[in-house]
Amino acid sequence: MRRVAVALFAAVTVTAAAVGYHTVAAQQRIALADMAQDSGQWVMPSQNYSATRHSALDEIKASNVGALKVAWTMSTGATRGHEGQPLVIGDTLYFESAYPNHVYAIDLSDYHIKWQYTPKQDPFAVSVACCDLVNRGVGYGDGKIIVNALDGQVIALDMNSGKPVWTVHNGDPAMGQTLTSAPLIIKDKLVVVGVSGGEFGVRGYLSAYDIKNGKRVWRAYSAGPDSDTLIGAGFSGPKNAGRSTWNGEQWKVGGGTTWGWYSYDPKLNSIYYGTGNPGTWNPTQRPGDNKWSMTIFARDADTGMAKWGYQMTPHDAWDYDGVNEMILVDLNMNGRTIPSLVHFDRNGFAYELDRRNGKLLLAKKFDPSVNWATHVDMTSGRPVVDPRYMTKAGTNVSGICPAAMGSKDQQPASYDEESGYFIVPTNHNCMDYKAFAVKYKSGFPFVGAIVKMYPGPGGNRGAVIAWDPIKGEVVWTDKERFPAWGGTLSTKGGVSFYGTMDGWFKAVDSKTGKELWKFHTPSGIIGNPISYTHGGKQYIAILSGVGGWAALGMAAGLTEPTAGLGAVNAAQDLKNYTQLGGDLVVFSL
C-alpha cells in the first residue's frame, strides 16, 4: 500500500518543477498526513501521526545490512545532548542541534547548507534546565519549519529562506519554564507545543498555535479547575479533580509538564500525550492523587477539550513522569480489532488502552525488576504500591526499581509492522532515595532529597527489548552497558536500528534481536534514527552527540556521584567510552 502511495505522490508532483519530484511548491498542496505516508520523506518528528517510527523502505534488509557504510556526515556545531532527529522534506534535510539550538537546512544533492538559523535566547534558561540542554527536533507544516528553543520561544521559519515568519513565547525561563520537546503540526494548521521545567512549580500545559500567524488557539493545563484543564461535559472522568485532589492551592504549582512526544488520530480528531510529575518532589508535602499529573490525556485537536484522562501514577513519589510517547496502532485482541494506544511508561509498566475511550486493555511490567508496585489493578486502573518502596520524609528507602529516570524515559520506541512487536529502548537502573537531607548550595543551606542511582539486577544499565502487545510480554532483550537513551527505528527490511550511549549505532534483526551490524560514531547516541530516500537510494540517519539526563555528568562536567539528581553515579565510566560533540551521521548501502 505504501509503495502505491509513493508512486501516486510522485505522479502528482512530477510536473511541478525541474529540481526533482519532491518540491516545496508541490508539498504545500499535499496534506501533511499524506506526506507522512511517503516513506521517502520523514516529515514529522515521530515519522507519522501514530508515532510508529516504522519505515516501509526495504532496500536495506537483514541479508545486506552488513554492507552498510557511512554516506555523509556533518557537525552540528553544538556539544550538548542531541535527543532529536532530522526531518526530510523533498530534497532537503532539516535538523536542530542541542542548545544553542542551531537549525540547518541541508541540500541532499550536494550537502551544502541552504540556510542556518540560531535563535537569540534568554541565557537564564540554561540555569533552570534540569537535565542537560537537549533538543528533540523541529516540526514542519504550511511551508514552515517550526523551531522550539530552550528558553520557551517557538519560532516559525520560512522553509526556503530560513527567515522567521513569527515567534511566540510559550514559556518564561524566569518561572523555570523551558522547552526541549519537538512540536507536532496537526492538519497543516495547528502547532502543538508542550513545556518543560517545573523547578519553580510550573503548572504544565499543552498549547496549540495557529501555524499561519502564531496566534494561540487553546491552552490546556495539567492541574486546576476544569476551566483550566479544558474538562467539560464530554469528559469521561471525575469532575474538578484537577483541584480537589490537591491540598489547598497547591494545584496552582501542580507540575504536570508536557515535555514528551505528541500523537494524533485524524479519524477521532484526538491528540494524545502524557503529563509529568507533580509540583514538588517531596510527596509528603502534597497529599492527594495530584491529578492530572502522570496522566495520559486524549483531547479534541480543534478545541483542546479533554475526552478522557488516565492517571498512571497517582501521588507520584518517584519522579516517574508520564510523558513518554503514545503509539497509536490497531491491536487484534480476543478476536476484535481495537484502535489502541500503547505507552511504555517511566514507571516500568506498558499500558495498552482503547484510544477511543481510555479503557485499560493491558498493563504489565516490561522489566521484571520493577518493584515500586506489584501490579496494576485492572478494575480501578490504579497501581498496587509496595509500601517498602514508597519514599517518605526522613526515611531512607533503598533498592527502588526503576530509578527516577525510569525503566524508559523519553527515548521513543517503534512499532515493527512486520513482526507486530514494539522495539523499545529501556533503562535498567535502581535507586536509593533519602527524602530529607541537609545540603548546601554554595552560600545557602537547604533540605533536599538525595538520590543515588546504580545499575539494576544483572549489572546492565539498559536494554533494547521487543514487546509483544498481544501477549503482553518481552520477546527478546539486547542488554546494553548504559541506558538505551536513544530511540529505535524499525523497517520493512526486517531490521531495526538504535544507538547507544557508548557510541555504537546498531542494526538488529527485528524478530530475534540478533545483532547484524554496528558502527562506532563520533559520540554517544541519544537521538532517534530515521530513514529516507534520495535519488532512489535508502538512507538511515542518526544524530550522534551524548548528553541528556543519563549522561549529565559528562555533559555538565560533574563527577560527584549524587549530582544531577543522582544520575552521575550511574554513568561514571561513560568517559571511558565516548566524549561530547554533535554530529549527523548518515548511512547507505
Place this chain on the structure above:
Amino acid sequence: MTLRRLAVAAAFALAAAAVTAAPAAAQPLRVCADPDYMPFSNRAGQGFENKLAQAVGHALGEPVTYVWRSMRGPGGFDQFLHDTLNAGRCDVVMNVPYASENVLVTRPYYVSSYVFVYAKKRKYDITSLDSPVLRDLKIGFEQDTPPETGLKLRALILHSKPFDVGDTPGESPADILAAVKSGQIGVAVTWQPSIGYFMRSYPGLVSVPLPNSRAAGTVEQYVFPMAMAARKTDTRTRDALDGAIGRNKDELQRVLRSFGVLIYTGPSDVQGAQT
C-alpha cells in the same frame, strides 16, 4: 591532622634523625575555599570564612594555607567538595550546614536563619510566609533553597522572582538587596549570613528572621546550625577543630558579628540596618 600529614611528618622526622618533635606544629591548616565569593571568602582573605580560618589557625598554632576552587562552577558545592576536601587536597571547609552528608562535621559554631528583607519605610507586617501582605508583593528568592518550597506550598511562587547567586560565579548575594531597593521586588527571602555584610550599604532596608514552620502541614526548616567540616574519615582534624571551636567560641562569634551575621536566637529577633 590527617593520616597523610602524619605520615609526611613521620618521614620528615626519620630523615631528620628525629631531632625534634616541633615540626608537627608547623604543618599548615589547609583550607578549601572559593577565591571570589564575598562575604564568604576571597583570595585577598577578606571574607568571614577567611577570618574564621585565621582564628582557628591561630588557636591550633598552625599557619593557614588555601586551596582555591570556585564553589559555583558546574556541579556546585558537591563538586567543589569532591575536587578539594574529598580529593585530599585540603583538610577543612569553614562553613557548611551541620548534619551535612559526605563530610565529617564539627559541632555547630553558630545558628542563623533565612530572613525577609524589605524597605523599612514600608513597615510591612511580615513574620512568616503566611503573613497576608506577601500575597500582594513580588517576592525575590534564591532558587533551590527552603523558601522556594515554602513559596510553592502557598502558591506564592506565582508572583516571585528567582535569583541564582549560589550557582553563578560573579554574581553577589547583594544583588537581591539591590532589587529590593530599586523596587524590582517588594520583599526578598534569603539566607541572612549571605547578606548581613552588605546590609550596612543599604540603610533603608530591614531584615526579619523566618522561623521554622509546620503551618502548611509539613516541616519547613529555615533555621540552620552551621559547622566546619573535615573529610569523612578524618576524625583527627575534626577533633582538633572541635577543640578550637570550644576554646574560642567568643572570638568566632565576634568575627561573625563583624560581618553582620545575625546569630539566630528565636523568631522575635529583628535586625535593623546597621551603621
